[in-house]
Amino acid sequence: MQVNPWALVSVTLVVVVTFYLGHRTSRFARSTHDFLVARRTVRSRRNAAAIAGEYISAASFLGIAGLVLKEGADALWFPIGFTAGFLALMLFVAGPLRRSGAYTLPDFMEARLSSPVLRTASTWFVVFIGVLYLLPQLQGAGLALTMIMPTPAWVGSVLVTVVIAYNVMGGGMRAITLLQAFQYWFKLFAIAAPTFVLCAVFVAGGAGAPGSAGSLDEPAPPNFAAHTTVTVDTDVTLGVDTLTRVRVDDGSGGAGWTTWHAGSQHTVDAGSELTFPEGAAVPTVDQATSANLDWLLPSTDLSGLLSTYSLLLALLLGTMGLPHVLSRFYTNPDGKAARRTTVQVLLLLGLFYLFPVMLGMLSRMFVPELLITGETDAAVIALPTAMLSGVAGQILAALLAAGAFAAFLSTASGLVSSMSGVIATDLLAGKVRDYRVASVGVAGIAVLLAVTLPIDDLALSVGMSFALGASTFAPLLVLGVWWRRLTWLGAMVGMCTGGGLVLLAVVLNAVSAHTGGWAPWLLERPALVTVPVAFGLTVLVSIGTSSRVPEDVGAVMLRLHAPDPLGFMRDRAVQRFGRAEEHTRTSQGRHRK
Amino acid sequence: MGDPTDPPDPAGRPGGIREPDPTLGKPAKPFAPEPFVQGPSQQPQQPRSSRGPSHAAASHSASRASDQRNPEPRASEPRQPRIRRQRVVLAEPSRSSTSLRARVELEQQTSWGELLIKDLVKVQLRTAVLLGLLVLVVLCAIPAVFYAVPAAAELRLAGIPLPWLLLAVAPFPLMFGVGLWYNRLAERREQDFVNMIEN
Incomplete structure (x- = not known):
């Protein structure tokens, strides 16, 4: 630094x-x-x-x-x-x-x-x-x-x-x-x-210029362009897709070159220094997309589409x-x-x-x-x-x-x-x-x-507050502006249920992050369920309490x-x-x- | 305010509605001059009109402008105690009685007035929903196409992969264009509505 x-x-x-x-x-x-x-x-x-x-x-x-x-x-x-x-x-x-x-x-x-x-x-x-x-x-x-x-x-x-x-x-x-x-x-x-x-x-400079890590079109993960040393600040699990030479120095003195095999996972402690030779493939933290081709194309599985x-x-x-x-x-x-x-x-x-x-x-x-x-x-x-x-x-x-x-x-x-x-x-x-x-x-x-x-990741935690906004205030605003039969009870139930569901997802996410990451995509991006539920409940309860229309x-x-x-x-x-x-x-x- | 020797200032007396202020150019008197000049008296007060402040501001700035335009006569005159500037609240320009009736019906939410507003709401909502659906369908179609036809994701346009072009660039002009379009439609609708009420 x-x-x-x-x-x-x-x-x-x-x-x-x-x-x-x-x-x-x-x-x-x-x-x-x-x-x-x-x-x-x-x-x-x-x-x-x-x-x-x-x-x-x-x-x-x-x-x-x-x-x-x-x-x-x-x-x-x-x-x-x-x-x-x-x-x-x-x-x-x-x-x-x-x-x-x-x-x-x-x-x-x-x-x-x-x-x-x-x-x-x-x-x-x-x-x-x-x-x-x-x-x-x-x-x-x-x-x-x-x-x-x-x-x-x-x-x-x-x-x-x-x-x-x-x-x-x-x-x-x-x-x-x-x-x-x-x-x-x-x-x-x-x-x-x-x-x-x-x-x-x-x-x-062109894609192959000094300092660059190769073209994005290659199917392989990005490579280090030079002999690179990276300091890891928190415990991470790294995955590699290809055979990778690496020198791990975890501060205990026993540093040496090893080889990580393709498809293997390695846990690296905080404070370690990793050194990679020139041309080595860049390993990634577990969730990141490692191969360039996957990175370049949108995900094509159903859960990716729904999420x-x-x-x-x-x-x-x-x-x-x-x-x-x-x-x-x-x-x-x-x-x-x-x-x-x-x-x-x-x-x-x-x-x-x-x-x-x-x-x-x-x-x-x-x-x-x-x-x-x-x-x-x-x-x-x-x-x-x-x-x-x-x-x-x-x-x-x-x-x-x-x-x-x-x-x-x-x-x-x-x-x-x-x-x-x-x-x-x-x-x-x-x-x-x-x-x-x-x-x-x-x-x-x-x-x-x-x-x-x-x-946490900046855009992700911000994404959660968007989900919360969409499940609490959005139904109230849209229905409040355009629908005469909205009642305050309907609004209240919709807002609290929508907000509660998103908060539940936040809590489950946090639990899952500490117990092995079992949470499906729906917990990370809950809006697909919580927003329709909030809208639906607001409408249903409003119709049920139609005597309370102001x-x-x-x-x-x-x-x-x-x-x-x-x-x-x-x-x-x-x-x-x-x-x-x-x-x-x-x-x-x-x-x- | 201006001087009595000035020619009448059209900016200060819009539409010739009000008489020249009798206090113009005279020394301040112990009795207060009439501060508010009423318009034609057959015009009842608009109960919920918010036009008052804007008219007041307009006349205020107009009077300031006329003040700046002819400072010489004032300077050449013998010094007089300065007349305190009055705010003049203009009445609404006269409207036909039908427009008044329409406004009152709206205000009172009679069945006809409510119907008028319901129609306006319906037509505005329909425009908004249709345009919203248009954008939503286009946006949702993009990942669906890539899901259904993975080969489409590998197409290239001028060397740039199609997904990046479709996702990183294309949606923004689309959304801005739809926004402009809606704004225009909505403003036209509102203008039509105002014209209908006022005529």
Whole structure:
């Protein structure tokens, strides 16, 4: 581990700029309206950039390339699902959600179904999903920082937490809007520029250039291009497909060259050093796809097909269940702007996701040793220095590391802000001071959990919170917006059952990971079962309790669906917290529509 | 506000609805000038209209613009106590009584008003479901084809394996295009609905 001074500089710059922008925009934030919904004055273009900036988390920036490195073509479903989620959001939720005039997700539930009990229950689900999503961000920050400087992992987590807690505390939604919009464009640059350079290097050098591990078309696993030494940090089981010479040094002094036979499994203890000669095939951690041909082609067995569908369903509906994404839609001036925002998000995300996939393909050729340690999330940052020696590689790595930090910062700030909004208005009194208390509390608890819990694959644990969102809030939102006969009891049963099933799957998964990995694919990707169950139960129980359909359903549907120019929209935040004072925005020339 | 010697400013008096403000250019008097200028009085108050703020903002910015446009006469005049700027809330432009009736029926959720909204919901939902299904079927067909015909996965287009082209590039323009399409349809529907209500 050598320190990359460029990366230190770029990450520091990102943190400082984030801090400064947040500090600057915080000055305009005074009332609850600023903190919760940025006064509902964010135009669609900025809001789209902010949503994309918030949505491109560590899982997208680092995780997708890592998954492509490990699983190949099957991992391409992640970016598709991440983007398709916004299409579903736009088709079924965005406009009506904004027109409901709600200021948090629980508030929407109460506006639609007038049930305080449901409101409280959804408050807890929001907090739970938020924390589940926040943990990998903070842990990823720690991981990324250890890659550029020799620090313990908790330093990065704490650093990110302090910066976002300060920003959210200072200005809430108002402060982080500009921040997230800026961070989207920065992230796009930080991943696009290195990708172009590295692809140019790759094309110029050809597939067999020094440093590369051979063409991806070969049926064999990737090979080491040079005499390579890998240090294993945790106990792993490695598998090899071909006869492989290896020197294992487990620190006890008895190091020597051995031969691993084809198809055999070997357990390597933490702290061991493995040395491979030039041209040796790269062994892989048990689950990774070892042979290049399998990697290049999508899986063609039935469970692979079903698990792909399950993942797609979770991502498709899970996006609309993520509280931090929804809370950005409340900041648009009206329903039409919310819809336009979503169209632009589709464009921005589609543009971004081209790049991590390409980096993942390159990393399969140039940093295959990550398959041994299993730290595939590090692929993006490790790739430039492996392909380009000298300062050029270091600068590209620095840019990518800075982009990764922007991803942690923007996603985490969105999560903390939406959770603080929910906690401040539902569990506390909803004043600005409560919001600040809530944001400090949430950030503190999250960083404690992030430091103490073990680190998992970024994209996978994020996938779990998508499944949770898809099985809890998605049925409520879709049915709530379009189906008049929904009752709060039906919503409650559907939400709790769907959420409970996903949690059961999480627990069983954890148990299985410690007792031999017997869990089938369905436990890893439970959405294919839990989402239909949640939808079905919601509908059935609602029909069974049809006497409880709220009396004002007609008026609510009118408000959700009547076009904006008719002016039926009512701002629930104004109803509860009073009108925000007008003079700040008019006197400072910041009145925007 | 402007000066009495100014020509009438069309931006400040849209549609000629309101009379010139009698307090214009005069020194502030102890009695408060009428702050709100009402429109034609046969227009009842829209009970749930959210148009008020936006109109207020528009007139506000218009008055500011006219203020900046002719600063000279004000500067040449003898110094007068500055008149406090008033916010003028304009009434809605007059509408035909049928449009009013439609709005009230919507508002009251009479059987006809409810029917109108139900129709709108139905047609919007149908568009959303159809477009959603289109994308879903295309996306779900990709792995199904590779499952049914494994040989298809080994095809190449310009040296790039077909699965990578289909999965890494193609879905994004498709989704963006469908998004654009839906946005256009939905906005047109809403505009039609507004036109129907207002005429």
